[in-house]
Amino acid sequence: MDAIDLSTIFLVVFSFILTIILYQNRSSKNTKLPPGSFGWPVIGETIEFLFSNPEDFVRDRMNKYSRDIFKTKIMGEKTVVICGPNGHKFLFSNEEKLFTVFRTHSMQRIFRSYQSKNPSLSHSQSQSTRVIRQPGFLKPESLARYLGEMDCITKELLRDKVEIKMYDFAKILTLTLASRFFLGSSERMVKLVDCFDDVALGLHAMILNVPGTAFYRANKAAVAIRRELIHVIKEKKDEISKGVKTQDVLCHMIVVKDNNGVSMGENEIADKIMGLLVAGYSTVATTITFLVKYVGERFDIYGKILNEQKEIAATKKEGELLEWEDMNKMKYSWNVICETMRLTPPLQGTFRQVLTDFTYAGYTIPKGWKVYWTTSSTNKNPLYFEEPQVFDPSRYEKCDGPIPYTYVPFGGGPRMCPGKEYARLAILTFLHNVVMKYKWELLLPNEKIVGDMMPTPQNGLPIRLHHHQNNFYIGAYQAAINNSDVPNLSQEDAVERDTLVYRSYIALSSYQLVINEIDASAPTPLQAVKLLALYLASPNNKILIKMHRSDYAEKQLRIMQQVDEDHTLTQLASAWLNLAVGGSKIQEAYLIYQDFSEKYQMTSLILNGKAVCCMHMGNFDEAETLLLEALNKDAKDPETLANLVVCSLHLGKPSTRYLNQLKLSNPEHTLVKRAASAEESFDRAVQTVA
Numbered sequence: 001m002d003a004i005d006l007s008t009i010f011l012v013v014f015s016f017i018l019t020i021i022l023y024q025n026r027s028s029k030n031t032k033l034p035p036g037s038f039g040w041p042v043i044g045e046t047i048e049f050l051f052s053n054p055e056d057f058v059r060d061r062m063n064k065y066s067r068d069i070f071k072t073k074i075m076g077e078k079t080v081v082i083c084g085p086n087g088h089k090f091l092f093s094n095e096e097k098l099f100t101v102f103r104t105h106s107m108q109r110i111f112r113s114y115q116s117k118n119p120s121l122s123h124s125q126s127q128s129t130r131v132i133r134q135p136g137f138l139k140p141e142s143l144a145r146y147l148g149e150m151d152c153i154t155k156e157l158l159r160d161k162v163e164i165k166m167y168d169f170a171k172i173l174t175l176t177l178a179s180r181f182f183l184g185s186s187e188r189m190v191k192l193v194d195c196f197d198d199v200a201l202g203l204h205a206m207i208l209n210v211p212g213t214a215f216y217r218a219n220k221a222a223v224a225i226r227r228e229l230i231h232v233i234k235e236k237k238d239e240i241s242k243g244v245k246t247q248d249v250l251c252h253m254i255v256v257k258d259n260n261g262v263s264m265g266e267n268e269i270a271d272k273i274m275g276l277l278v279a280g281y282s283t284v285a286t287t288i289t290f291l292v293k294y295v296g297e298r299f300d301i302y303g304k305i306l307n308e309q310k311e312i313a314a315t316k317k318e319g320e321l322l323e324w325e326d327m328n329k330m331k332y333s334w335n336v337i338c339e340t341m342r343l344t345p346p347l348q349g350t351f352r353q354v355l356t357d358f359t360y361a362g363y364t365i366p367k368g369w370k371v372y373w374t375t376s377s378t379n380k381n382p383l384y385f386e387e388p389q390v391f392d393p394s395r396y397e398k399c400d401g402p403i404p405y406t407y408v409p410f411g412g413g414p415r416m417c418p419g420k421e422y423a424r425l426a427i428l429t430f431l432h433n434v435v436m437k438y439k440w441e442l443l444l445p446n447e448k449i450v451g452d453m454m455p456t457p458q459n460g461l462p463i464r465l466h467h468h469q470n471n472f473y474i475g476a477y478q479a480a481i482n483n484s485d486v487p488n489l490s491q492e493d494a495v496e497r498d499t500l501v502y503r504s505y506i507a508l509s510s511y512q513l514v515i516n517e518i519d520a521s522a523p524t525p526l527q528a529v530k531l532l533a534l535y536l537a538s539p540n541n542k543i544l545i546k547m548h549r550s551d552y553a554e555k556q557l558r559i560m561q562q563v564d565e566d567h568t569l570t571q572l573a574s575a576w577l578n579l580a581v582g583g584s585k586i587q588e589a590y591l592i593y594q595d596f597s598e599k600y601q602m603t604s605l606i607l608n609g610k611a612v613c614c615m616h617m618g619n620f621d622e623a624e625t626l627l628l629e630a631l632n633k634d635a636k637d638p639e640t641l642a643n644l645v646v647c648s649l650h651l652g653k654p655s656t657r658y659l660n661q662l663k664l665s666n667p668e669h670t671l672v673k674r675a676a677s678a679e680e681s682f683d684r685a686v687q688t689v690a
């Protein structure tokens with residue numbers, strides 16, 4: 001009996017295994033799977049996918065297996081990566097026919113209401129996207145309504161900034177904008193910026209729910225965000241019950257009902273809002289950060305953006321906010337943003353699930369597998385982008401532009417990013433405001449970029465912002481006047497601008513212009529400037545007051561340093577004081593001027609400051625070179641001429657011509673007066689000797 005049973009069991013098992021092998025053989029004869037490797041058992045190629053450079057991951061396999069498609073196993077799923085413009089086109093044109101959306105398991109777990117309420121994941125996700133696509137929240141009309149507020153928030157956050165970590169700033173800005181837009185308020189969410197970071201990082205993490213892992217942190221962060229969102233939802237429900245009219249996405253989600261008349265639960269709403277905030281926050285923040293980095297490296301591009309933005313601002317009335325039509329005029333600025341997203345895509349790509357077996361490029365992809373499309377297969381491919389590593393916004397100006405489906409930062413087809421227009425407005429609004437107010441320098445020019453799926457500057461991209469009034473401080477008076485046509489300023493800002501413009505005219509000795517233009521109705525600060533012009537215009541009053549009280553100056557400088565040590569004025573004051581004190585301090589003054597000459601345009605003021613330091617240090621040759629450069633910029637500048645006289649005397653070179661020039665252009669200059677009195681004394685002495 002036992003023997004019969006055993007042989008029967010053996011036969012059954014044997015025939016079962018044989019059937020599977022035969023079936024597999026038969027199916028593999030009919031189907032040709034794409035080339036590639038599933039990598040290690042269980043984890044497949046997930047480690048390489050997540051932790052190597054995404055472009056290298058794709059490029060290496062495209063080179064090794066096929067330029068069109070390769071198979072791999074990532075995030076626990078058999079996956080094909082579909083590559084190149086043809087792959088993108090094929091995928092975007094077959095949505096919901098051959099594929100449907102697939103969120104990675106980590107995403108499903110973090111946004112857990114998808115799982116708990118709807119076993120059919122794709123159904124739940126399309127529902128969430130429907131909410132965002134259908135009621136037109138992200139359509140131009142709604143965005144146009146929000147644009148003014150977007151502009152105000154951006155202006156306010158950019159106010160009086162000097163040194164910032166750009167990535168941190170961009171995250172606060174974009175989270176504030178997104179929360180105001182989706183929830184109608186931002187305070188509670190902005191406090192949770194670190195939690196949003198954790199969630200964003202966890203979306204591509206391996207599912208390892210133990211303390212210390214990215215996935216664990218993301219789950220914890222999601223709990224904190226969900227808790228806060230539930231408060232916001234309750235507050236909003238309260239407002240709705242009191243009849244307060246609100247038009248945000250949250251309000252819509254609360255009141256909307258499905259076909260059976262059932263409303264969404266609070267947890268589900270919280271998860272959907274969290275999804276939208278994460279989608280609308282990290283991508284935009286990354287783009288803004290890298291935009292600042294690339295433009296900070298190319299001031300020719302900065303100049304072109306500034307010109308475009310000034311033209312737009314010139315068409316607006318004082319204090320008027322940005323409008324939809326303005327955004328459409330920002331063509332060059334948008335090209336710069338596009339180029340930023342090509343070099344650093346804020347989102348590498350997304351997954352789909354295969355709904356039915358299909359064939360692509362001669363290979364069969366079985367139902368149930370996952371498909372991954374990624375910008376990495378085209379963005380830096382020299383086949384599609386000439387010199388792909390070069391930052392060149394003019395690529396998008398050429399009449400034919402990039403080859404279709406090679407540049408798809410927002411995806412394409414029916415699943416194209418619904419937040420594309422919102423993102424465009426948010427980034428352009430930021431760019432408009434930042435260039436109209438500041439120039440900037442990157443404090444760590446070679447900062448390392450970390451994070452492969454979500455690229456980030458290692459130290460958060462620290463930058464120093466230089467308000468346009470800097471031109472005045474460093475003595476670039478004509479530039480201060482030329483760059484002053486910043487229209488659309490608030491009244492307060494306009495007075496500040498006018499004050500600096502008129503002071504620049506005074507510095508250029510155009511006293512009469514200032515006296516004529518500032519009338520009795522002008523605000524008090526301008527009246528003060530007019531008084532200065534009147535005072536200086538009267539030759540009798542041109543008395544140079546020099547107190548020789550460096551002890552007072554030192555006290556004043558300490559106060560300035562407490563307020564802002566790095567401010568241009570503080571640095572200049574420090575250099576002047578060092579020069580007055582002399583001795584070992586001269587070297588420090590020289591370093592400040594040296595730093596200025598690397599950061600800013602070379603002005604007579606900087607060149608003279610540097611030259612005076614050189615003379616104090618006995619380096620008259622260098623001083624002469626610097627002073628001749630200053631003379632080339634302004635042949636009548638009294639300080640340059642006076643310093644050249646002194647320098648030439650030390651070098652044993654003729655100085656008479658410089659002195660004569662100084663006499664002609666500035667007869668009241670101290671050096672001219674001193675030379676005249678010395679000549680007189682000399683003549684008297686000669687006469688007594690004679």
Ligand code: HEM
Binds near residue numbers: 276280346417423
């Ligand atoms: C520079 C900024 C952004 C970039 C580069 C970007 C890119 C993308 C990409 C590539 C996709 C995937 C499309 C696909 O699967 O084929 C996507 C999806 C999505 N994006 Fe964006 N996005 C950005 C900003 C935003 C913003 C600001 C929002 C919300 C306001 C948003 C909301 C979404 C949503 C809800 C989806 C899922 C759509 C779906 O599954 O049908 N995105 N985005």
